[in-house]
Amino acid sequence: MADRLETATKADLARRVADMQDCPLYEAKEQVRSVLTALGDLMIEADPERRIELRNFGVFEVKKTKAKPTARNPQTNEPVFVPSRRKTLFRPGKRIEEVLKTPLRELGYEVPEGSAKKEEWTDEE
Numbered sequence: 001m002a003d004r005l006e007t008a009t010k011a012d013l014a015r016r017v018a019d020m021q022d023c024p025l026y027e028a029k030e031q032v033r034s035v036l037t038a039l040g041d042l043m044i045e046a047d048p049e050r051r052i053e054l055r056n057f058g059v060f061e062v063k064k065t066k067a068k069p070t071a072r073n074p075q076t077n078e079p080v081f082v083p084s085r086r087k088t089l090f091r092p093g094k095r096i097e098e099v100l101k102t103p104l105r106e107l108g109y110e111v112p113e114g115s116a117k118k119e120e121w122t123d124e125e
Helices: 009-019 027-046 095-100
Strands: 050-054 056-066 068-072 079-082 086-092
Touching: 027 056, 027 086, 056 079, 086 095
Parallel strands: none
Antiparallel strands: 050 056, 056 086, 068 079
16 A cells, blocks of 8 residues: 555645744644735736746646647547647755755655666666
8 A cells, every 4th residue: 555645735735834934823723825826817818828937946837738639538549539738847946856866765755665776777779
């Protein structure tokens, strides 16, 4: 069985902001709510694409997808047309990216089952 994924909530973020800003929790909750609402509104208002760059954090993008006229319903195997739509992407900034690239073994975590073994890696292809 897989490990349970730890979930951080808006309330957790507000507590962190309150500690960092040394302000009351109710003020931090309002600040967090305002920022998240503004981010969501910017994404919703994308016409049809938008890039939201937050320096030292990352980039949110709303992009168009292509229509898929040959998709299949996995339950019935019938062909289904999937129309073009918009999707969101997030690319972390350098600081976050560097930390996330650190191998799990170096951080003392178990390597997920099914991962490639070091002895199986080759420089030739």
